[in-house]
Amino acid sequence: MSGVARRRVGWISAAALLLLVAVVLSLAVGSRPIAIGEVYDALLHGGTSDNAQVVRSLRVPRTVIGVMVGVALAVAGTVLQGITRNPxxxxxxxxxxxxxxxxxVCAIAFFGVHTLNGYVWFAFAGAALAAVCVYAVASSGRGGASPVKLALAGAAMNAFIASVVSAIVTTNARVLDEFRFWDVGSLSGRDATIAGQTWPFLAAGLLLVLAMARGLDALALGDDVARGLGRNVGLLRMAGTVGATVLTGVAVAAAGPIAFTGLAVPHIARALVGTGHRWLLPTAALLGPVMILTSDVIGRIVFQPSEVPVSVMTALAGVPFLIALVRRKAVAA
Structure with missing residues (x-):
């Protein structure tokens, strides 16, 4: 094994260890601290104590969803940066x-849905429809869905949908009151049902993007070079868009919008293991949950007994780290 490969394996092993630590902290730390021994007993030996019930019924589902969301956002961000060549x-x-x-918003306003479990499918449908519209617009005209056209179509769709959402919530106080609790982006209140509803989509999205790792490496060299290497650029870009859409849909449907993780984690992973997607995707998949779970744990304890939503903490924790990487010129575009 070469020195570069050993270094990459070392970083991936370190990321896996960090994820294990983050999972343990997520199960043990909160407004009610629980000893690691009690967590172990609750998971493996059952128990009827209050702490055991908290671990099994509240913290395990929350941690599982945090892992799923972190994996989905980090891998989706890595793929999108690859297919658009946009850092x-x-x-x-x-x-x-x-x-x-x-x-x-439509689920609340027009279909009378008022539960997190009910929001999941509407969030998924909205995410998929938006991605289809963006890709259809970007694919029209000469040149197909180029990176620039995808970015511009996405920006336009973001602005349009944001205006529609604002129009609905500002004219209906009841919808605004319910929507703001989902829109803040949090793991609080999520149960095992949501994880059960979304994990098949997470698995499908991961399989799709992992299968195209070599294709993403070819795209990084430019469309002409990728074609010269025998790659179907249009098919690669469409498959990447589908995979990223499914993964983002999983994350947003499960926990609401959580910004910054999909932007920062790919850069951090790239600084550690390089630009090859066979190494980059697994590293991002490990570091994404570390960022989400660590931010969630900090959010639980920083203003007890209240909680700071994980989306707020990811920005507060991640922005300084990304700035430090940029200043050290460790971020590869």
């Missing part, structure tokens, strides 16, 4: 997050 691309660039928001 500031992230899951919101194609209007996917805003589409999910529109789906939830």
């Amino acid at each position: 500031i691309a992230e899951p919101g660039i194609l209007g996917i997050s805003q589409g999910a928001s529109l789906g939830v």
Whole structure:
């Protein structure tokens, strides 16, 4: 094994260890601290104590959803940066997050849905519809869905959907009151049902993007070079868009919009293991949940007994780190 490969394996192992630590902290730390031994007993030996019930019924589902959301956002951001060759691309660039928001607003305003479990499918449908519209617009005209056209179509769709959402919530106080609790982006109140509804889509999205890792490496060299290497650029870009849409839909449907993770984690992973997507995608998939779970744990304890939503904490924790990487010129575009 070469020195570069050993270094990459070392970083991936370190990321896996960090994820294990983050999972343990997520299960043990909160407004009610629980000893690690009690967490272990609650998971493996059952128990009827209050702490055991808290671990099994509240913190395990919350942690599982945090892992799923972190994986989905980080991998989606990595893929979007690859297919658009845009270092500031992230899951919101194609209007996917805003589409999910529109789906939830419509569920509340027009279909009488008032539960998190009910929001999931509407959020998924809105995210998918927004992505389809963006890709259809970007594919029209000469040149097909180029990186620039995808970014511009996504920006336009974001603005349009945001205006529609604003029009609905500002004219209906009841909808605004319910929507704002979902729109803040949080793991609080999520149960195992949501994880059960979304994990098949997470698995499908991951399989799709992992299968195209070599294709993403070819796209990074430019469309002409990728074609010269025998790659179908249009098919690669469409498959990447579908995979990123599914993954972002999973994250937004499960936890609401959580910004910055899909932007920062790919850069952090790229600084550690390089630009090859066979290494980059697994590293991002490990670091994404670390960022989400760590931010969630900090949000639980920083203003006890209240909680700071995870979307707020990801920005507060991630922005300084990304700025530090940029200043050190460790971020590869």
